[in-house]
Amino acid sequence: MGKTILYSFWKSSSAWRVRIxxxxxxxxxxxxxxxxxxDGGEQHEENFKKINPMEQVPxxxxxxxxxxESLNIMHYLEETRPQKPIMPKDIIQRAKVRExxxxxxxxxxxxxxxxxxxxxxxxxxxDWASYFITRGFNAVEKLLSANSGKYCVGDEITxxxxxxxxxxxxxxxxxxxxxxxYPNILRIDQGLNxxxxxxxxxxxxxxxxxxxx
Amino acid sequence: MGKTILYSFWKSSSAWRVRIxxxxxxxxxxxxxxxxxxDGGEQHEENFKKINPMEQVPxxxxxxxxxxESLNIMHYLEETRPQKPIMPKDIIQRAKVRExxxxxxxxxxxxxxxxxxxxxxxxxxxDWASYFITRGFNAVEKLLSANSGKYCVGDEITxxxxxxxxxxxxxxxxxxxxxxxYPNILRIDQGLNxxxxxxxxxxxxxxxxxxxx
Numbered sequence: 001m002g003k004t005i006l007y008s009f010w011k012s013s014s015a016w017r018v019r020i021x022x023x024x025x026x027x028x029x030x031x032x033x034x035x036x037x038x039d040g041g042e043q044h045e046e047n048f049k050k051i052n053p054m055e056q057v058p059x060x061x062x063x064x065x066x067x068x069e070s071l072n073i074m075h076y077l078e079e080t081r082p083q084k085p086i087m088p089k090d091i092i093q094r095a096k097v098r099e100x101x102x103x104x105x106x107x108x109x110x111x112x113x114x115x116x117x118x119x120x121x122x123x124x125x126x127d128w129a130s131y132f133i134t135r136g137f138n139a140v141e142k143l144l145s146a147n148s149g150k151y152c153v154g155d156e157i158t159x160x161x162x163x164x165x166x167x168x169x170x171x172x173x174x175x176x177x178x179x180x181x182y183p184n185i186l187r188i189d190q191g192l193n194x195x196x197x198x199x200x201x202x203x204x205x206x207x208x209x210x211x212x213x
Numbered sequence: 214m215g216k217t218i219l220y221s222f223w224k225s226s227s228a229w230r231v232r233i234x235x236x237x238x239x240x241x242x243x244x245x246x247x248x249x250x251x252d253g254g255e256q257h258e259e260n261f262k263k264i265n266p267m268e269q270v271p272x273x274x275x276x277x278x279x280x281x282e283s284l285n286i287m288h289y290l291e292e293t294r295p296q297k298p299i300m301p302k303d304i305i306q307r308a309k310v311r312e313x314x315x316x317x318x319x320x321x322x323x324x325x326x327x328x329x330x331x332x333x334x335x336x337x338x339x340d341w342a343s344y345f346i347t348r349g350f351n352a353v354e355k356l357l358s359a360n361s362g363k364y365c366v367g368d369e370i371t372x373x374x375x376x377x378x379x380x381x382x383x384x385x386x387x388x389x390x391x392x393x394x395y396p397n398i399l400r401i402d403q404g405l406n407x408x409x410x411x412x413x414x415x416x417x418x419x420x421x422x423x424x425x426x
Contacts, residue, residue: 053352054320065305069319072311079304091292092278098285102318106282107267110323115348119341128332135328139266 004029005061007051009036010206013109013166014070015058020162021074023197025084029060033208036114056115071105074159086159096153100140100160104167108136112170129175137171137182140164144184151188157195165192169203217242218274220264222249223419226322226379227283228271233375234287236410238297242273246421249327269328284318287372299372309366313353313373317380321349325383342388350384350395353377357397364401370408378405382416 006022008015008031022029034057035042042048043055052059052068059068063080067073078087088094110116111132120128147153152160168189171177179186192198203209219235221228221244235242247270248255255261256268265272265281272279273286276293280286291300301307323329324345333341360366365373381402384390392399405411416422 053355054316054348055352065308067308067312069312069315071319072308072315075311076304076308079307091289094292095278095280095285095289098288099280099282102282102285103267105315106284106319106323110319111329116324119344131332135267139268142266 005032007032007034007057007059009034009057010203010209012057013170016166016201017070017162018058018073019201020198021077023200024086025077025081071101093153096147097158097160100152101163103136103139104163108132130177133171133177141182141185148184161192165198218245220245220247220270220272222247222270223416223422225270226383229379229414230283230375231271231286232414233411234290236413237299238290238294284314306366309360310371310373313365314376316349316352317376321345339388343390346384346390354395354398361397374405
């Protein structure tokens with residue numbers, strides 16, 4: 001088997017989800033950074049289009065295949081490497097994990113990524129993103145108040161947690177959304193951020209993160 | 214076990230996906246229509262917020278629980294009712310199904326749904342939607358040219374097909390996107406539209422579809 005290679009960008013929340021999952025499962029991987037901003041975006045270069053026809057990160061080369069789309073990749077890791085599980089066994093709990101993950105991946109993140117924001121006038125971007133973040137987190141907070149334990153669903157870390165942490169970061173740091181009205185989201189996020197798998201996956205720890213002065 | 218109830222809107226492509234999956238699996242269900250347009254949208258009413266905190270369709274009440282998010286619901290149906298499968302057994306094929314489904318559910322549909330379009334000026338809506346449809350279908354067509362058989366992935370109908378048909382319809386009928394450059398998408402869509410499970414799920418066959426004169 002060849003090396004596992006993650007095409008990643010330090011700030012991408014979708015790539016970040018996959019970095020957390022790889023770390024949780026202790027799968028060694030090499031990062032090839034793809035800058036979404038340099039020269040109009042390296043994701044649009046001909047060579048990269050062959051790796052991910054959606055022209056975005058992440059893409060994961062593993063087991064001699066290349067996979068795209070972050071939820072898909074995490075479920076593939078779970079199906080091929082069930083040790084150190086990131087999905088519950090219970091069928092209702094599994095659905096609860098997928099619900100939170102899908103709300104974040106389809107109902108929140110698409111509105112905040114570069115390709116959408118590029119098409120919104122600059123002075124409207126914050127309001128636009130805040131609207132969808134608030135709608136999504138209102139729903140996530142309600143689901144967490146029903147199903148969460150130490151983490152999003154019960155007391156074990158799952159794919160939902162891999163989605164939550166990058167979304168909280170972007171809401172706070174990029175869009176200054178006030179999260180005080182989401183006590184469960186904040187509590188779970190704070191706990192997760194202390195976990196080594198999450199710390200190592202953080203944008204600031206990435207090889208392509210610009211040096212801070 | 215109580216009745217299975219689908220909260221649906223005839224034009225919603227996410228509800229349409231679930232209608233197809235329920236039909237494919239021959240699960241009897243009752244539809245409760247939720248008008249996304251009447252009186253500002255019934256999905257925002259207090260009673261419905263308790264059913265789906267994202268204030269959108271679909272929601273499925275089944276096995277005494279209520280589930281939201283369409284991909285999640287389809288995977289739940291597959292996990293609880295593996296007969297008449299809508300996912301392949303092969304682990305790489307499963308990833309290929311999830312890839313196409315996720316591109317449509319996270320990379321295309323969020324930009325065309327009512328909640329996004331409402332925030333885009335009317336005269337820009339068609340260009341906005343066409344941009345994301347074209348980007349998504351460029352990627353889907355490439356994946357289909359590598360992996361499709363009679364259907365999106367191989368020769369059996371999967372969750373990817375449940376996502377494809379509503380997306381093709383919205384691209385053609387609502388946004389007039391020219392799909393001639395996507396021969397695999399058109400071929401597969403045409404085949405699927407003849408299938409009874411897809412015909413019965415079509416917006417025109419829904420109880421809440423306005424009568425045509």
